[in-house]
Amino acid sequence: MNNNFVKKLRIDWENINSDSYLHDIKSIRTNEGIDFNKKITFFVGENGSGKSTLLEAIAVNYGFNPEGGSINYNFETENTHSILSDNMILEKGYRAEDGFFLRAESFYNLASYVDSVSLDLSEYGDKSLHKQSHGESFLSLICNRFRGNGLYILDEPEAALSPQRQLTLISKIKELAREGSQFIIVTHSPIILGIDESEIYSFDNDEISKIDYEDTEAYKITKLFLHDRDRMIKYL
Ligand SMILES: Nc1ncnc2c1ncn2[C@@H]1O[C@H](COP(=O)(O)OP(=O)(O)O)[C@@H](O)[C@H]1O
Ligand SMILES: [Mg+2]
Numbered sequence: 001m002n003n004n005f006v007k008k009l010r011i012d013w014e015n016i017n018s019d020s021y022l023h024d025i026k027s028i029r030t031n032e033g034i035d036f037n038k039k040i041t042f043f044v045g046e047n048g049s050g051k052s053t054l055l056e057a058i059a060v061n062y063g064f065n066p067e068g069g070s071i072n073y074n075f076e077t078e079n080t081h082s083i084l085s086d087n088m089i090l091e092k093g094y095r096a097e098d099g100f101f102l103r104a105e106s107f108y109n110l111a112s113y114v115d116s117v118s119l120d121l122s123e124y125g126d127k128s129l130h131k132q133s134h135g136e137s138f139l140s141l142i143c144n145r146f147r148g149n150g151l152y153i154l155d156e157p158e159a160a161l162s163p164q165r166q167l168t169l170i171s172k173i174k175e176l177a178r179e180g181s182q183f184i185i186v187t188h189s190p191i192i193l194g195i196d197e198s199e200i201y202s203f204d205n206d207e208i209s210k211i212d213y214e215d216t217e218a219y220k221i222t223k224l225f226l227h228d229r230d231r232m233i234k235y236l
Contacts, residue, residue, distance in 0.1 A: 002037060004182050005151045008091040009034050009058060016087050025050040026206035028084075034208060036184070038199040039177035043186045044216050045203030051186045052104065052155055054203075057084035058184060059153045062092075064101035071099035071151070096182070098150030100141075102157060104186070134160040142172055150181045158189035166191045190218040 010033035016022055023029055027050045043051040060066050060082060138160040146152060158166055166189060173183055173195060187193055193200065193216060202211045213219055225232050 003093055003180075004036050004039065005093050005096040006036050006058065006062065006090055006182065006184070007093055008036065010089050011084070012087045012089060014087075016083060020083060022053070022084055025053060027203040027208050028054055030206060031208045034201060036182070036199070038197060039181065040173065040183045040185070040195055040198035042193055042198055042200045043184070043203060044188070044193065044200060044211075044218060046217075049203035051203050053084065055153060055155055055184065055186055056101075056103070057088050058090065059101040060085035061088045061090050062096075062099070062151060062153075064099065064153065068101050068103040071096065071101075096149065096151040098147045098181075099152065100146060100150065101153045102141075102155060104155040104159060135162060135165050139165055139168060139172075142169065146172070146176060146181070148176055148179050148181055150176070152176070152181060152183045154183065154185045154187075156186055156188065158187055158192055163191060170195050188218050190216075190222040193218055 011028070011031070013023075013029070027045065043055060045051055056066060063071055066082075138157065157169060161169060170192060173185075174197075177183060177197070185192070193213060200211050200213060200216060201208050202216065204217070
């Protein structure tokens with residue numbers, strides 16, 4: 001049974017101005033809808049294929065601040081962020097009790113925000129996020145702030161993390177998902193993508209389509225590289 005917080009999405013293009021750049025993002029434009037069947041959904045694809053655009057619209061539609069951070073159902077979004085999210089129809093289940101939207105670029109701003117409102121730092125490892133390394137602060141955020149029964153939307157969480165810590169992240173994600181949380185994650189990491197019991201959507205070839213782990217570029221290219229590094233580098 002699907003008891004996800006976000007079960008399906010589709011986009012109503014009628015009210016999206018035809019000169020909007022959104023019409024040029026082919027993967028999103030041609031898509032008829034995405035089902036979220038598993039607790040963990042990955043978006044993969046080449047740079048510029050539309051992953052962050054769609055992820056952010058999902059987050060904003062659900063009630064997250066477009067700059068990232070906790071859920072705030074009363075947040076008024078700015079126009080620039082809301083065109084796609086305003087025209088997105090999300091089929092929702094129960095309301096998530098907790099949530100977090102982590103943008104790829106805005107972790108620094110998030111750290112400033114946490115410092116500025118001097119939230120309870122025990123939730124973040126008892127230390128200002130600015131005084132921790134990127135990876136440390138990111139993991140302390142997840143381990144301390146993600147309380148469970150939440151919707152967690154993460155854009156390239158691997159950016160901060162060593163391979164060892166990506167494994168720690170996997171175990172945390174699996175634990176939270178087992179207890180009922182839902183994750184939607186953009187990643188290029190062949191390690192993070194390897195989580196079992198997930199569904200992977202590719203944004204390549206101007207469409208959004210479900211693919212297997214072994215068919216992702218992250219997997220294939222990493223495998224080729226590790227298998228025959230010398231030849232691959234020569235070939236480049
Ligand atoms: N505000 C914007 N105005 C115009 N084009 C944009 C804007 N935001 C993103 N794009 C374009 O939309 C495409 C998809 O971007 P993005 O969703 O960030 O890709 P990805 O996250 O898959 O790397 C890119 O070609 C990007 O340049
Ligand atoms: Mg992106």
